[in-house]
Amino acid sequence: MNLEGLKFSKMHGLGNDYVVIDESKEELIAENEKTDFSIEVCTKGFSIGADGVIFITPSSGEGEEKGDIRFRIFNADGSEAEMCGNGIRCFSKFIYDYNIIKKDIIKVETLGGIKTVEITAENGLSKLFRVDMGLSTFKTKNIPMIAEVDEFLEKDLIVNGEAIAMTTVNVGNPHAVIFTENTEDIDLDNYGPAIENHEAFPERINVHFVEIISKNEIVMLTWERGAGYTHACGTGATSCVLAGNKLGVLDNKVLVHLPGGDLEIEVYEKENELGAFMKGDAKLVFNGEMI
Numbered sequence: 001m002n003l004e005g006l007k008f009s010k011m012h013g014l015g016n017d018y019v020v021i022d023e024s025k026e027e028l029i030a031e032n033e034k035t036d037f038s039i040e041v042c043t044k045g046f047s048i049g050a051d052g053v054i055f056i057t058p059s060s061g062e063g064e065e066k067g068d069i070r071f072r073i074f075n076a077d078g079s080e081a082e083m084c085g086n087g088i089r090c091f092s093k094f095i096y097d098y099n100i101i102k103k104d105i106i107k108v109e110t111l112g113g114i115k116t117v118e119i120t121a122e123n124g125l126s127k128l129f130r131v132d133m134g135l136s137t138f139k140t141k142n143i144p145m146i147a148e149v150d151e152f153l154e155k156d157l158i159v160n161g162e163a164i165a166m167t168t169v170n171v172g173n174p175h176a177v178i179f180t181e182n183t184e185d186i187d188l189d190n191y192g193p194a195i196e197n198h199e200a201f202p203e204r205i206n207v208h209f210v211e212i213i214s215k216n217e218i219v220m221l222t223w224e225r226g227a228g229y230t231h232a233c234g235t236g237a238t239s240c241v242l243a244g245n246k247l248g249v250l251d252n253k254v255l256v257h258l259p260g261g262d263l264e265i266e267v268y269e270k271e272n273e274l275g276a277f278m279k280g281d282a283k284l285v286f287n288g289e290m291i
């Protein structure tokens, strides 16, 4: 793939890093090349190296599904995901700071539905992002959702011969949440891929281990679908808090400690379903051009 002259930005949210490609004015990577492109540029050591690629593309929705702009995210393995919490903060920083859309509240089209992003800025530059991650939908891709505690815990998942109790949550993309005494004891390189690729999850799944500090504070560890270990996962943090809130072990407002930093998650209830806000920052590390 000849990428000579292609301009890109390298951004991250709590160390969960992305190559950002601005296609708001024209398509730069052909649709049938986006997967291979993502694999190539995410490969550490041989190219830019990242957890994934974010494409900024024009709005394509109709009616209620129409937003100001469209967000697409491809994992390092080339798979396209429905949504990315750290990524949508990077995306929002890019479009605000580069004046693509200079509004304090933007509606972003994603494969996981419309996400509303509230931007806090200083001197014309965005600093903080509060994202309405939407309701934890039920039925998307037939992944068993937050089940009632009794029912689900009786259906522990057998992983490498061991029964593991978990709660699955979908916030546009799928997550398996496992509460544990101590995240430092987790053999992530073993359990992560075993659960990510388990036959129970035909679409695969993001995997998170959660240690409860209090009803308002957790520590978590993540193995991401299509990316492996990452320093942080925004949709994952949201899912862990939603799962804990549903199980009655977490309050609505929770401070989440991830290896790369902290996120604030606030659960809300709407139409008898649970949704959440995620608040955090995003960083632009450098702008580059492929040779």
Ligand SMILES: N[C@H](CCC[C@H](N)C(=O)O)C(=O)O
Binding pocket: 016, 073, 075, 080, 081, 082, 083, 084, 085, 086, 087, 173, 174, 206, 224, 225, 226, 227, 230, 232, 233, 234, 235, 236
């Ligand atoms: N690996 C995820 C996409 C990226 C999510 C994560 N980086 C976040 O911040 O939410 C998936 O395949 O669903």
